[in-house]
Amino acid sequence: MTICKTKQQKRLRRHLRLRKKIAGTAACPRFCVSVTANNIYCQFINDEQGVTLATASTLEKAFKEQNLRPNLEGAARLGKLAAEKAKAANISEVVFDRSGFAYHGRVKAIAEAARENGLKF
Numbered sequence: 001m002t003i004c005k006t007k008q009q010k011r012l013r014r015h016l017r018l019r020k021k022i023a024g025t026a027a028c029p030r031f032c033v034s035v036t037a038n039n040i041y042c043q044f045i046n047d048e049q050g051v052t053l054a055t056a057s058t059l060e061k062a063f064k065e066q067n068l069r070p071n072l073e074g075a076a077r078l079g080k081l082a083a084e085k086a087k088a089a090n091i092s093e094v095v096f097d098r099s100g101f102a103y104h105g106r107v108k109a110i111a112e113a114a115r116e117n118g119l120k121f
Helices: 007-019 072-088 106-116
Strands: 030-035 040-046 051-057 095-097
Touching: 030 106, 040 072, 040 106, 051 072, 072 106
Parallel strands: 030 095
Antiparallel strands: 030 040, 040 051
């Protein structure tokens, strides 16, 4: 019998289990990806100081100018945009945090596009 009943509760339990092992530092920040029904958010976080170093999302002007939606193609473009912002913030190596989401679809597209554009996981 499971303790968690809803999908959101199950995802949050997976996220907490991952966060026990994953932590971002100044040298290797955490690349956190969050996917909602309408948007996708990416953050580069230094957990030692509790500071967000760079962000990218589907709500940004640079993303909306390309007339993309937060689907698989848009997720790949967002991964590229996030990698560019990370390079601008002098971030080259990260720890990937999928936030309890399964590693497929949009989450996988973001990770692969970020790797192709120079981020090391």
